[in-house]
Amino acid sequence: MDLREFLKKASLAHGVSGFEFMDIASLAKDAMEGLVDEIHVDVLGNVIGVKHGQGPQPRPKIMLAGHMDEIGLIVTKIEEGGFLRFAPVGGVDQRVLPAHEVIVYGKRPLTAVIGVKPPHLTSPEEAKNAHKMKDLFIDTGLPEEEVRNLVRVGDVVTFKRQVSELMGDRLSGKALDDRAGVAVILACLDELRKYKVDADVYAVATSQEEVSLGGAVVSAYGIQPDIGIAIDVCHGETPGVPEWRTSSVGKGPALAQGANIHPKVFAALEKAAKETGVNVQKEIAPAATGTDAWAMQVTRAGVATGLVSIPLRYMHTSVETLSMSDIEGAGRLLARFIASCDAGFVKELKTWI
Amino acid sequence: MKDLIKRLTEAFGPSGSEGPVREVIRKEVEPYVDEIRVDAMGNLICLKKGSGGGKKVILDAHMDEIGVIVTHIDDNGFLRFANIGGVSPMVALGQRVYFENGTFGVIGCEKLDDIKDLRLEKLYMDIGATSREEASKKVKVGDMAAFFQPAIDMGNRIVAKAMDDRIGCVVVIEALKRIKQSEHDIYAVFATQEEVGLRGARVAAYGINPDVGIAFDVTGTGDTPKAHTMEVSLGKGAAIKVKDSSLICHPGLRDYLVKLAEEKGIPYQMEVLQRGGTDSGAIQLTRAGVPAGVISIPSRYIHSPCEMVDLGDVEACVNLCVAACESPLDF
Numbered sequence: 001m002d003l004r005e006f007l008k009k010a011s012l013a014h015g016v017s018g019f020e021f022m023d024i025a026s027l028a029k030d031a032m033e034g035l036v037d038e039i040h041v042d043v044l045g046n047v048i049g050v051k052h053g054q055g056p057q058p059r060p061k062i063m064l065a066g067h068m069d070e071i072g073l074i075v076t077k078i079e080e081g082g083f084l085r086f087a088p089v090g091g092v093d094q095r096v097l098p099a100h101e102v103i104v105y106g107k108r109p110l111t112a113v114i115g116v117k118p119p120h121l122t123s124p125e126e127a128k129n130a131h132k133m134k135d136l137f138i139d140t141g142l143p144e145e146e147v148r149n150l151v152r153v154g155d156v157v158t159f160k161r162q163v164s165e166l167m168g169d170r171l172s173g174k175a176l177d178d179r180a181g182v183a184v185i186l187a188c189l190d191e192l193r194k195y196k197v198d199a200d201v202y203a204v205a206t207s208q209e210e211v212s213l214g215g216a217v218v219s220a221y222g223i224q225p226d227i228g229i230a231i232d233v234c235h236g237e238t239p240g241v242p243e244w245r246t247s248s249v250g251k252g253p254a255l256a257q258g259a260n261i262h263p264k265v266f267a268a269l270e271k272a273a274k275e276t277g278v279n280v281q282k283e284i285a286p287a288a289t290g291t292d293a294w295a296m297q298v299t300r301a302g303v304a305t306g307l308v309s310i311p312l313r314y315m316h317t318s319v320e321t322l323s324m325s326d327i328e329g330a331g332r333l334l335a336r337f338i339a340s341c342d343a344g345f346v347k348e349l350k351t352w353i
Numbered sequence: 354m355k356d357l358i359k360r361l362t363e364a365f366g367p368s369g370s371e372g373p374v375r376e377v378i379r380k381e382v383e384p385y386v387d388e389i390r391v392d393a394m395g396n397l398i399c400l401k402k403g404s405g406g407g408k409k410v411i412l413d414a415h416m417d418e419i420g421v422i423v424t425h426i427d428d429n430g431f432l433r434f435a436n437i438g439g440v441s442p443m444v445a446l447g448q449r450v451y452f453e454n455g456t457f458g459v460i461g462c463e464k465l466d467d468i469k470d471l472r473l474e475k476l477y478m479d480i481g482a483t484s485r486e487e488a489s490k491k492v493k494v495g496d497m498a499a500f501f502q503p504a505i506d507m508g509n510r511i512v513a514k515a516m517d518d519r520i521g522c523v524v525v526i527e528a529l530k531r532i533k534q535s536e537h538d539i540y541a542v543f544a545t546q547e548e549v550g551l552r553g554a555r556v557a558a559y560g561i562n563p564d565v566g567i568a569f570d571v572t573g574t575g576d577t578p579k580a581h582t583m584e585v586s587l588g589k590g591a592a593i594k595v596k597d598s599s600l601i602c603h604p605g606l607r608d609y610l611v612k613l614a615e616e617k618g619i620p621y622q623m624e625v626l627q628r629g630g631t632d633s634g635a636i637q638l639t640r641a642g643v644p645a646g647v648i649s650i651p652s653r654y655i656h657s658p659c660e661m662v663d664l665g666d667v668e669a670c671v672n673l674c675v676a677a678c679e680s681p682l683d684f
Binding site for chain 2: 017018019021042043044074075076077078085087089134152153154208211212214217218219221222
């Protein structure tokens with residue numbers, strides 16, 4: 001499995017929250033083929049691959065959740081001249097929008113730009129402030145009539161951004177939050193071939209994480225797992241951000257600790273990291289992690305959750321930057337963790353400490 | 354229909370106190386449905402059985418409205434209150450409110466040096482009492498009040514309080530009356546507590562375990578002076594929702610509704626609402642997931658006592674609802 005190639009393709013794929021079916025879902029599904037025994041897609045568009053274990057029934061059920069949706073924009077109005085007004089889907093930073101190239105998914109994909117007033121025509125007072133989303137617009141270059149023909153209110157928009165292969169093993173691009181998590185799941189499934197595994201593994205490329213955690217809410221209900229591990233991204237070190245709020249890109253995945261994480265799952269993940277020689281960092285999450293783990297934990301009568309994070313810089317911009325080695329490491333430690341899960345461990349998880 | 358709108362919008366029903374609204378609706382729908390029950394959250398659930406082989410379909414509209422709840426009564430008989438749902442102090446100031454027992458109050462404000470300091474905490478309610486004892490005879494801490502405004506018939510447009518979401522209730526009631534033939538088991542859910550977190554619909558949907566959910570609720574418009582950017586206009590038809598803050602509608606169901614509207618010649622507009630949620634947000638995340646959508650009634654001045662709707666839009670919503678129920682819903 002060429003993870004790097006997968007991630008480069010996945011980064012370019014279109015999959016704004018709720019619209020994963022337009023591109024990224026089929027890419028995730030194709031990538032899972034051969035690694036799992038069966039695949040289905042549920043009502044909210046979650047792609048669920050099942051790899052059966054060899055343990056005695058009832059086998060432990062482990063759900064892996066990496067969300068495949070990305071933040072993006074949605075058309076709210078078509079204005080005179082064919083300019084498009086828009087709103088965010090998920091946490092879009094309005095300050096980084098001006099001068100972006102975008103793709104408007106109308107009747108056919110349209111390349112467009114987010115235009116702004118030139119500095120020559122901007123007063124010194126105006127120039128002091130960042131552009132607000134409500135003042136920005138998308139220009140497709142097409143005449144109004146044609147725009148009205150091709151685009152309707154509610155069509156979604158993604159950033160148009162090639163993946164940059166930076167020095168070393170670093171990739172930079174859009175939507176690596178959380179296509180990186182999907183890549184980790186694939187790496188883990190691939191690695192699992194080396195192990196004898198008791199548990200049934202449910203590999204889920206979840207939908208709608210960026211807007212509601214909705215994909216994880218319903219898929220976890222349907223699967224009813226004993227253990228749920230979310231794989232998402234955390235903040236990589238960044239100038240101007242205190243060290244304690246970040247993890248280091250390239251120094252291994254981060255294991256989260258806090259109310260959202262079952263202490264025994266955390267301990268078992270840490271142990272698996274040690275056994276596989278994967279360096280890990282700690283991510284402290286006092287309350288909500290803002291990830292699929294938050295939704296999985298309170299599904300039905302409760303699920304023992306863990307969270308493995310890939311350090312990533314410039315989150316929610318189109319130049320999210322990460323290291324491939326962190327993804328590979330996360331895949332290896334997760335496979336080891338899964339192989340260690342037997343009926344006895346699941347029984348232990350039925351209490352918090 | 355105008356008479357029903359008037360009776361429903363003038364009924365009392367802040368979130369958690371929907372009783373009077375429930376009784377109006379129960380009487381109205383009784384002849385048109387096969388079973389009626391009320392669940393633990395106060396949802397009124399009415400089943401209109403299908404001819405068989407169809408789906409379990411929820412048609413949801415919420416009964417509750419925004420309002421206020423009494424938190425304190427002072428020595429001079431003035432009442433302090435908190436909001437039930439999204440109540441703006443700008444809208445509340447100077448309004449008349451009423452309690453379920455018929456007591457009226459007016460909303461006054463402490464002296465402000467700057468109108469920018471206007472907050473709900475600066476407001477109080479005056480029920481005409483001169484002491485705590487006198488006030489306590491009529492109102493207790495924890496009692497809820499609704500805004501008081503009679504409905505006004507402007508011809509093709511109607512203004513009232515609680516149009517959010519009694520007009521949705523009207524659409525569902527009218528549809529129940531007009532559906533001629535449906536293979537689907539239609540569960541009309543008149544839900545409670547939408548304004549405080551989509552709470553009634555959440556449990557109703559869990560209990561019913563539907564195959565499809567469609568909510569009927571109001572949505573904002575962008576057609577008033579210097580309004581924020583929004584394509585929806587009053588009078589341009591039923592709004593088929595794509596997204597609001599509570600959900601992204603099921604794309605299959607959304608496009609199915611668009612196709613139905615086009616086939617039947619029902620005026621419609623696409624809707625993206627930037628702020629605000631609907632019961633479908635809760636229905637969608639029920640159990641292992643439910644395909645959910647929303648048919649919205651465009652409304653101006655939402656969450657004020659002067660919510661305005663256009664009867665042409667209401668009619669379009671009813672027609673689309675009936676068309677959906679009479680169709681196979683095989684998206």
